[in-house]
Amino acid sequence: MIFLVAFLVLVMLAAAIAAFFFRDLLSAVIASCIVSLIASIIFFLLQAPDVAMAEASIGAALLTAILIIAIRRTGRYEE
Amino acid sequence: MTFLNEYAFYIGAFGLILIGLLTILLRHHLIKLIIGLSIMETGINLFLIAIGYISRGTAPIFPVDGGAGTVMVDPVPQALVLTAIVIGVAVLAMALGMAIRLHGHYGTLDMRRIKELKW
């Protein structure tokens, strides 16, 4: 259990750092989506199913969707 | 081991917050800043939930048949985070809308170049 948590946290932080570094905005968005998804799993592990659902449906799905829409309308690469 | 047990979630939460802040401080692209904000907000939510966690508690939902006497985690932070998530997405959606309009005006989203208002 503890190792699972540690692993998840590590991946989550790695994804966040990746989101920091990616020049391709779409990749960065996907990375931040991964952060949200893992956060959602951690919420579930922390006995917060309501929040996990909200994070998954709003933070991971919806936010990613609108980010992608925005990127599509502005430009994909960070210059 | 106990260190991990006690601090893994906090490290995750504040790691996210700090990475989000660094993104806002060091990146120039508006969409990147917005991603930074979203990461930071996720971190804050994680922090709040971690505060409310009780060792070996269960989710604060009563099954149909009683369930009295079980230790449940603190429901208050969960309620707060629920609100915070919605507020966060509202702000970010607003920011994205502005980004789209701003791109229309400036043709770029590099904040180093969007500084007509200064001094």
Place this chain on the structure above:
Amino acid sequence: MRVLLSLAVVAVLAAGIVTVLRDVPFGGNSSRLGSHFVENGREDTGAANIVTSVVLGYRGFDTLGEVTVLFVAAVGLGALLVAGEKNAPRKLEKASMVLTTGSRFLFPLILLFGAYIFIHGHLTPGGGFQGGAIIASGYLLVYLGSRDRRLGKNWAASIETGGGLTFVLLGLAGLTAAGHWFLSNFLPLGVPGQLLSAGIIPIIYVAIGLKVGVELTGVIDSLMGGTE
């Protein structure tokens, strides 16, 4: 220079946080508030899901604010984007047949699932916001599948208004009918765990679910742009 300064700032922040966390151990005892809610939540509000009883019962006013925040965001985005939309609707490439058919098939199911989530908000995990988000993602799918289908503006406006007004009016009804407090429950609480229980909570959650669904759809709609 800038990087170093940023790192230093962040490091000091981290140090400050650590000093606080020493006094807030992870997994410690439940707070006074939390244990009170866990013990009395079911009796006070009639909801089996204590989070829901907090969200809509004890802290119902927060949720009204939260709904308002979302409303503000939807309205604001509309003001921002619809107003600035001068270019003609862009031509969109038609979606593939698989996507179109799939979305048509999936959409009612997703809608139903969303409805399930918010109708059972007081019993199981989930509630108005999650359900609303799911409904919105259903609409997203429709947008992806059949590009020219959009939510009817009149429908959207009525649901937004209806949902918000329901919440406020229920609160006002509580003010007059029961206990003289805003958002007081004035309906029978029923047996916790049954669908028809918890007084006004399911009604509010249905209203919120619809409203959030419509608003999030509106957000997506505005961001997609080029409509009407």
Place this chain on the structure above:
Amino acid sequence: MTGVEIILAAAFAGALLTWFIGRTSSTAGSAFAVAVLLALTALVALLHGRVYETVFYRGFLGLPMSLRTDSLSWFFAMATTVLAALSGIFSLSYMKDRKNTGFFNTMLLLVNAAMLGVVFSGDLLSFFIFWEIMSWSTFLLISFNRGQGVNAGLKYIVMSLVGSMAMLVGIGWLLGAFGTLNIARLSELIPSASGGHQLVLLLLFGIAFGIKNAVMPLHTWLPDAYTEAPSPFTAVLSGMLTRMGIFGFLLILYVMAGAARVLHSPGSTVPTYNVVLAWLGAVTIVVPTFIAMLQNDAKRLLAWHGIGQGGYMILGMAFGTGMGLAGGIFHTLNHAIYIVLLFMSVGAVQHRTGGVRDLNSLGGLARKMPVAFIGALMGISGLIGVPLTNGFVSKWMIYRTLILGGAPFLAFAALIGSWGTILSVYKFLHNVFLGQLPSKYENVRSSPVSMKIPILVLSFAILLFGILPGLPLKVIDGIVVSFGLPSLDVSLWGIASEAGTLNTVNLFAALAVGVLVVLAFVRILGRSERVGQDSNYSAGCGVPRDRYNYTARYYDPLFRMISPYLKDFFSTLYDGLARGIGSLCEAVRMIYTGYVSSYVMYILLFISAMIFIHLTWNPW
């Protein structure tokens, strides 16, 4: 309602009504303004000899606001209203063809009302409120003429604000220390305060009143303001408004702190407050008077005299014997009369010549504008202090005080000031009214009636107070007595002191003999010959008028000699200061770089700096 309240209500209501009447017809507005001013004069005159205090308003933060009248208030109020009424009459024709007459009249009445409020205030709060109303309405009037007036107005209001803020601190401190702002109560309480506190208090109020009275290092607003304000208002400004500073000094030194406490601190080697003030007064006499000589703008020349003459008042008042005090107050009145007269004369010239007041391009107007000439002549006589004019009496009293008080240096300074005055005002009179008449002013008409009346009235007043100084001195003696100083020996013809008596009858006789002798001398010996301007003097070449008109560049050699020493050092200093602040402001706003990450950095820097301090030093 008591008399004072009626007067103030009438003054403010009059200002308001003037605006509304001026909206419909500017002529009616001007007429109404003059009527209000005359009525106010009458009302104030009725108040003579009354001494009382009345609370008129309790609605201000729990502090009762009161009005009071006594001999001091009455004296200043009377002077204010009379001069304002005369200026109002003067402005009837001066403002006739200008824009915004209604605004001008309203503001003139408002300034007048505020001045009345200042002199009648029974507590420092209402004093301050009226003082501020006076300041900002003056600001609007100084800016009225546009052009350079805008800068002059800004300079005035900024310096005025400096003074007001100093006064506000003083008032706040008094309220904190004594719990009351009533002047009568404070005059009982202040003497019990420690010396240091009193000094701070006097300093703070001194800055405020010093700026208003243009005492030397704080004078820089005045030349510009006098020069640029419309002439009728310059008259009010120079006559009484500036002298509200003197009123303030009298109030704070004699009424509140108490004459006995302020003046005599025996055995002290440190110069006392009033000695410092007296020396400032002396400097204020000497330097501006010589700067005045350098001026080529008629109003600016008079303006510098306004500063210099203020020095006499300060000197007499600060020296603080009964005679000196009376001299100072009397000089305030006299100065008001002749400076108003002078500004009116200049205003009349300006009115007829189309706004020209450059001394190098005027000349010979005496014949064209005889009344203005008489006014100017009487005015400069008073200003110099020619015997049998009012200035002589007050200056005599001040000299007498200084010599008797064992302050020969101060007396010498005052004397130098008089010499400088003679030189410079002669230049003024000569360059405007004597000498050759430039041909373009051949058709200048005499000044209009509404200008003649106040000029003649004031000229008469100069003679009247010069010959019968006892008239105002009786009132002034009352003021001096009310300060707790011994009464003066005043007769209708003069004033007696332990070192000699001033008697204008004797003076008159002596002067008459002297004048006759000189006249006879001139008559017998001097036969002047008239030379045409176009005679063969320049060998047939065209005469460059501006250079050969002998009014041009008057005192040029003298300028070359003394002007390096007479730079207005403080004005340069303040301008530099203002520029410095300006560039500092420009520098400060660069922190808002426009780059959003920097802004976020500021936020986080604040938080982390606080945390860092907390963790490192743990001060909280």
Place this chain on the structure above:
Amino acid sequence: MVNPVLLLAVPMGLAFTVPVIERITGRVSRWVPVAAMLFNLVLCVRLIPAVLEGPVIVQLGGFVPPFGINLYVGPLGLFFAGLIALAGLVISVYSLTYIRTGPLARYHMLYILLLVGATGVALTGDLFNLFVFFEILCISSYALVAYNGDRAGLESSVKYLIQGSVGSSMLLVGIGMLYGIFGTLNMADIARSVGMVDQGVLFVPLIFMLGGLGVEAAIFPMNAWLPDAHSSAPSSISAVLSGIAIEVGLYAVARMVFTVFGISDLFLFLAFLGVLTLLIGEMCAFAQSNIKRMLAYSSIGQIGLILFALAVASGVTVTGGLFQFVNHTFSKGLLFLSAGYLIYRSGSMEISSLQGMGRRMPLTSLAFTVGSFSLVGLPPFAGFPGKFLIVRGALERGGTVIVVLTGLVLLCTILEGAYFFRVVQALYFREGISGGSGERAPAAAAVAMILLMMLILALGAYPQFAETFLRSAASDLMGAVEHVGSVL
């Protein structure tokens, strides 16, 4: 007795109905803010007697504090609610005609909700609820700043949004920490138990909250968004933001410091911070040639002044600070409203292009003049009593540092006077430039401006009326013990 919750619920409900109203008839929606604010104003007036007897505690949902959310309607909260309603009413009358392009109904919805957010912040007794209402306030102001959709509006709005979100996040972190330490979110409950916890631990959450709220309150290092946002927004929104939004932020700061944490050690620091804010704001304003930017920087200065007044923390200065709140709302509102039409008429925001406006738009110029005189603190306008109270109280309290800071405050007043008088001179005493549109301020705007002018004059001439109420508001702010006692 009427229930204070109606102050929030009714405008909120009205805002919710606007989408449908707009669908039915487009012309009515602009009257909704007027109706909502009028309702609030009447309600506030009716609540005054009850509140003066003792604070009204509203237990939302019928749950006893600290378990439920409560509204704490003391004199201070009611004061703010009334101020917001009054200013909101006047400005909504102004916007009836000022806002004429763009999605009008959405403007009016957002406008009501902005005011609802501000009222909520002022009334709530719960930390997280405070956060939620702050978000309502902020998000609606983000949208309204960008309402015109021009370059400047969008740029400033997006910058505002980023800084505001970082601020809100910091606030939320602070609230989370407090919840971790105390296990409660009720302000009174925290205030009660604050003494039982090690003060050192409390410092970090306090700083996080101070930083977060400081962004909204525009305290010095956190205020970079303000000049941009306030100068680029439509003038009616600038008036609301300057007159209400940042003041509410400052109120929240004061509530935290006085009531929740109740620490007096930081007061001197806050006074210093206030004077720093004042200095920076006034100096930047002095250097501006753009009139709205100048007004925006002057708002920073005023916030600094009020922060200083509150931080000196004697009864008199706090009363003075609250008085300055009123004055700033009215005066800055008036200034922005009049500047709106001056700019409209001249077609430029440069001060030099406003020359000669006194003749072309007499009423609007007069309004600007009255507003600036009042803001500088000249009698007989509303600015004077506030400034007088602040100076008096600060000097009464004494202490070398405070006296020096008071001196600096007054120096700033001089600076403020200098740049405001410069504009007044430009309006009246400089030769005008022809051009721009030939339109006068319409009736609704004139009514709004005249109303504000009359309020300023009335307050300046009879400050007693406001002062008696403000004194009880001040003791409400400073009396943490009474707060705790009445809530729990």
